[in-house]
Amino acid sequence: MDDMKVINFMRLRTWATVLSLFLMLGSVASLAVKGINWGLDFTGGTLIELVYDQPVRTAEIRQQLSAAGYDDAVVQEFGSAEDILVRIPGNNPEMGTGVARVLGQNYDGAVEAVRVEFVGPQVGERLREQGGLGMLFAMLLITLYIAFRFQYKFSLGAILSLAHDVIFTLGIFALLGLQFDLTVMAAILAVIGYSLNDTIIVYDRIRENFRKLRKGDAVEVINVSLTQTLGRTLATSGTTLMVLFSLFLFGGEMIHNFALALIVGVGVGTYSSVYIASNMLIYMKISREDLIVPVKENQGEDEMP
Known part of the structure; x- marks a missing residue:
């Protein structure tokens, strides 16, 4: 010592x-x-599950959504590189189709919205x-x-x-x-x-x-x-x-x-x-x-x- x-x-x-x-x-x-x-986990929003026919990168999807005006979109893989989960603020039943159309314009292949759900603020x-x-x-x-x-x-x-x-x-x-x-x-x-x-x-x-x-x-x-x-x-x-x-x-x-x-x-x-x-x-x-x-x-x- x-x-x-x-x-x-x-x-x-x-x-x-x-x-x-x-x-x-x-x-x-x-x-x-x-x-x-607060993120969408706390404020609520629309969940959109997209299925691609080929593996894609979430960073590219995020850039495409940001360019289309979805700045607060959260994008992550959902089990595989072809299955993508997108979370966007707001409650619009047509949002899933619109997001799939925006992403399909920048992708050489098929993009389909297979699930659209709304998570409420409660x-x-x-x-x-x-x-x-x-x-x-x-x-x-x-x-x-x-x-x-x-x-x-x-x-x-x-x-x-x-x-x-x-x-x-x-x-x-x-x-x-x-x-x-x-x-x-x-x-x-x-x-x-x-x-x-x-x-x-x-x-x-x-x-x-x-x-x-x-x-x-x-x-x-x-x-x-x-x-x-x-x-x-x-x-x-x-x-x-x-x-x-x-x-x-x-x-x-x-x-x-x-x-x-x-x-x-x-x-x-x-x-x-x-x-x-x-x-x-x-x-x-x-x-x-x-x-x-x-x-x-x-x-x-x-x-x-």
Whole structure:
């Protein structure tokens, strides 16, 4: 321990607090002014299943629909490269025929719309409500778990860290006007899990060092703990981000927003484990007394002859 060079992370904690407040205010303002651009999974729309006589590329279909005025169309393969599913806002029974005609003009072969269905906004409202309730319920369980596993001060720091990560990620999507669909919802839940895992590892080392190190105040103990977990944090975040950037660049448009949400979430989650979760312990004046294991009053009496 004495030979290890301790990095003074908490030296920047005041600046980090100001930065976090600025990011939160900016994210909330972005959500209030621009709002979330809900995808068809939440707003409803028309589903059109098209069958081609030869394999086609979804990127080319997307370009053709955009040129024809269907800018918000979502195109994906539906079981095979010949079976294509197109989702477009609006409820028009003739839309399937119109889309097939537009695509047939740019294709040397046959294109047929075999299924046209409308998904109403009521389904989207249910998905929004259930998704939001799911995230709130998950955070409540996380709060109870950490309060039981560690101490209530740790619980408050962890939940603020998770809220910081989720709000910032949503703010980025609102600011850029990116579509928020079920894949992005899944990415947000994955961000909560990733950030929580990173925070618990840091918290576990902080608790261990509070009990093991006899010298140093809370700032010094937290700096030692963060230094000890730095290698693991960088390795985990680095390898995760490499995979996510590969998905973002080469995974195709269907998972583009999913990968972006995870990239933003993993990056801000690594930051928040240090400067939100750990920093909050100092603001709440964490001490060794908070983490002392209570000794039973009759523990030594049973051992007496």
